[in-house]
Amino acid sequence: MIYLNIIVAGLLTGAVYGLMALGLSVIFGVIRIVNFAHGEMMVVAMYAAWLLNQGLGLDPLAALPLVTAGLLCLGYALQRGLINRYIARPDHEQFLLLLAVAIIITASLLMGFGPDARNVQLAYAYDSYEVGGLLLDKVRVLAAASAALGALALTAFFRFTRTGKAIRACADNQFGAQVVGLDVKRLYAITFGLGAACVGAAGCLLLLLVDVQPYIATDYTLLAFIIVILGGLGSVSGALLGGLLVGVSEALSGFLVEPSFKSAISFGLLILVLLVRPQGLMGRRA
C-alpha cells in the first residue's frame, strides 16, 4: 500500500512536470530550437505567482490564468524580438543566445528577490483525500488536474483552431507553409508564447508543491530535457508520459534508494532511452 501511495504521489507530481516539458516539446517540435532558458522561464512564473500571492493574497491556482497570459505575451515578444533572427543559425549560436537569455533571467530574479527560498502558505496545504485506503494530497490532486486540463486545452487548440492547424503545418513543412502564404514568423512567435504559457501554468502549480529560488532554474531546464527526450521531442503525449515516468521514478528512488540519487536515476533512464530508442518512447523518426 505504501508503494501505491508513493507511486500515485509521483504520478501527480509527474503530471505537472509533464505540462512543463510539454512547453519545451512544442517549441522544439515547431521551431526546432532547444529552449535552454526553459527552467528560467518557469521560475519567472513561480515568482509572479508568489508576488500575486503576497501582494493580493491570490491562491496560485487563481493566479494561474493571469500568470499564464503574462508568460504567453513574454514568450511571444521574446521570439518576435530576438529568437526569430536565429532560426536558421547553427546550433551553437542558438545555444549561446538562449544561454545568455537564461543567465539574464536568473540574474534579474536574483537582483529582484535575493537568493532566499520563497513559498506560499495555503490553508489546505495538509488536507488529503482518502480513496479506498489510498491517501491523496489535496494540493497534488489539484495541481495534477489543472496540468491535465492545460495539456488538454493545448491539444484542442492544435487540433481544432485555424492557428493551431497552421502551426502544425509549419512544423510539418516550413517551406510549404511559407509557399501557401502562412506568416511563419508570427506563427513561431505564437508557438513560443504557447510554450511559455505551458511553463507559466506549470510554474504556478509547482509553487503549490515546492519552494522557489532563482538557482533552481537550471535543474528544471535539465529535468524538462530528460522528460521530453524520454517521451520524444515534439510529441505531446510523449511529454506527458515522460513527465509521469520521471515523477514516479523520482518518488520511488527517493523512497527506496536515497533522495540524492533521484536525478541519477532520471539521467540513467535518459541515457538508456537515447541509446535504445533515440526518437523517444512516443516520438517518430525524423
Place this chain on the structure above:
Amino acid sequence: MRAEALAGLRRREGVALALLAVALLAAPVVVNGYILSVLVLALFAAYFGTAWNLLTGFAGQLSLGHALYVGLGAYASAALFVRVGLPPWLGMIVGMAIAAAAGSIIGALSFRFGVTGVYFALLTIAFNEFTRILFDHFGWVGATSGLFLPVANRTHDNLWTLRGSPVMFYYLLLALTSAALLICHRLLNRRIGYYWQAIREDQEAAQALGINVFRTKLWAMALSAAMTALGGGVMAFYDNNLYPDTVFATGRSIEIITAPIIGGLGTLFGPILGAFVLTGLGEIMSWVSGSFHIDGLKQWCYGAALLAIVALQPSGLWPWLRSLLALGGGRR
C-alpha cells in the same frame, strides 16, 4: 604580386605572434598576484576551450558535458596521489586514459545508434550529471565531503610533484596551451583534420566519399577527452580541493564552451582569445558590481555581454579581430 602580398601577411602574423609571446612570457614579472591568478584562470579556460574546440569546432560534434573529462582527470590524478602516492604526472596519464576511454564509449554508443546534433549534446549532459552523482556517493574519493591535497608549499617550485607557486602553474599552463594549439594546428593539416572538417560540413557527403565517419569521430572524442583530462589534473593540483558538485558541474561545461564560441568556433586562436576576453570581462564586472553590492548584477552584465556578442559577432571575435588587424590564415 600575390606571393609578395602573402609574404607581407606572414610577416605581420609573425610579428603579432612574437609580440603576444613576449607579452605572455613577461607577464608574471610585471603583474601582481591578483592579476596573475586571473591570468591562470584565463589560461585554464583557454586550454579547456582549445580541447573542446577540437571536438566541436573541427569535428562538428556539439558536446555540452566536457566537465566530465575535467573531473575524471582531476579525480584520477588527485586520488591516486593522495591514496596511493603516485606522482601527479603518472596519475594524469591514468586520468587521460580513463577520460579517453569514457569519451570513446560515449561516442561509440551515440554514433553507433545514430544519436547526433541536439540529442548528442543532451546525451553528453546526461553522462556528465550521472557521473557527478556517482562521485557524490564514491567514498574512496571522499564523496560529497570532498578530496583534499596536502597544502602546497608555495616557496619551492617542484614541477614533478606539482607543488609550487602560481607562477609555476602559469608557465605550465602557458606551455600546455601552446602545445594544445600546436597539436590542433598540426592535426588540421593532416588527413584526419580534413576528415573532421568534412564531417562537420556534411556528414553524409563525407561518408559517401569513403571516410570512416564512425572511427574519425571516435578519434576526436578520445583526443578531446584526453586533452581535457590533462587540464583537469593540473587544475586539481592548483586548486588543492575537489568536490563532485563543483568539478563535474554542468555550469563548468557551459563555461568551457562559451569561450571558444565567443572567440570563434572552429578557429585556432578563437578559444584563446575568447578565454581572455571572458575571464577579463568577468573580473571587471565583479570589480564594478562589487562596489554596488547588488546580488546578481555581475551575472546580469555577463549575460548581457554574451547577448551583445552573439548579436553583433555571431561567428566570434577572432575572425573579426583578424580582419581588423589584417592578418591572414583563412578561416583559422
